[in-house]
Amino acid sequence: MGRPPAYHRETLLRQIVACLWDGGYAGTTISEVVKNTRVNAASLYGLFGSKKGMMLAALEHYAAEHKKGVESALQSSSTGPGRVEALLRYTLKTGTARPENRGCFLVNSVLECASPTCEISQAVRGYMRDLRERIERALEEAPPGPRPQFTPAEAAAYVQAQMWALALHARLDSVAHGEVLIRQTLDMLFGREAASDVRSAVA
């Protein structure tokens, strides 16, 4: 615990996220966290209060990092289809990072959580809402927009649902199915021609 506190907290949270993302909330013991962070249990409880408090801090840290990745993917293109494609590719790529194919920490956590009323599920629900709203704004700012039958909010929710399915494809290591889903999503949202234009521009 000799490092500067701010640096320490950032590094520590990154290590804790790695631990809990690998092993899951229920599957990770405090002694594994102690082993991986080299911070003793008393200090961990001092910082986070409880294992659940540690999990909530880890989810907050991951959500902030994830938001940066999402933002960077969205900003990498100035068109609606380009933004959605970049976002979905980012999801599949981060989810299939070796050696673990860890998927998405938020998705894994909510599916592990015993009840939708638990604090972990509530926290994830808030992060998911933030992301959905961010996707909605990114689509509004970047023509061409989705087919007219979608409201912007519906299009954003649709994209997020496909991100969840991609996180599962990542976890199952079925990258080829994930690629097909990305193409289908672009065709569905924007129509075949708009989606093809983006793919040719990217290729």
Add this chain to the structure above:
Amino acid sequence: MGRPPAYHRETLLRQIVACLWDGGYAGTTISEVVKNTRVNAASLYGLFGSKKGMMLAALEHYAAEHKKGVESALQSSSTGPGRVEALLRYTLKTGTARPENRGCFLVNSVLECASPTCEISQAVRGYMRDLRERIERALEEAPPGPRPQFTPAEAAAYVQAQMWALALHARLDSVAHGEVLIRQTLDMLFGREAASDVRSAVA
């Protein structure tokens, strides 16, 4: 252990599925299973060999039950859009069953699993493939089929991805978002008119 063995195994597996589905694989201890099944640990190990063996047997039992539910949903309509709608409604309904909003045991399990090479993940991958093939056949048998840009296999994979997203909506208790996703999926797969026809027929 005085009941007839066949009856006993069926009931026991149903109780074990309930336990593991509620608490997750890592989050459920053998003593909780003992408490809920009133079968002692030695007998459980005798039957299943290990906690992982018990989980694999529970997944097999759940997958067989799930398959019956899927089959019944698919057979409830003679049209492609009607079959997909029934299947997606079944997914949302079973996933949001009270009090737990447990989602789908297969989806929860694969997301909890530490690696795509683990036996649990491999088993789930097999059940997912079986279900996808079943959906594909159900679509082939029931006109009108999906839009022409979908091969039957791609349409089935697309439907399955939406089932996964619905399982997550169920887990987050966001039923309204799930309903929107069902409508979007039907519009996307079959075109707006075919999908509307089914909804009017169902309503």
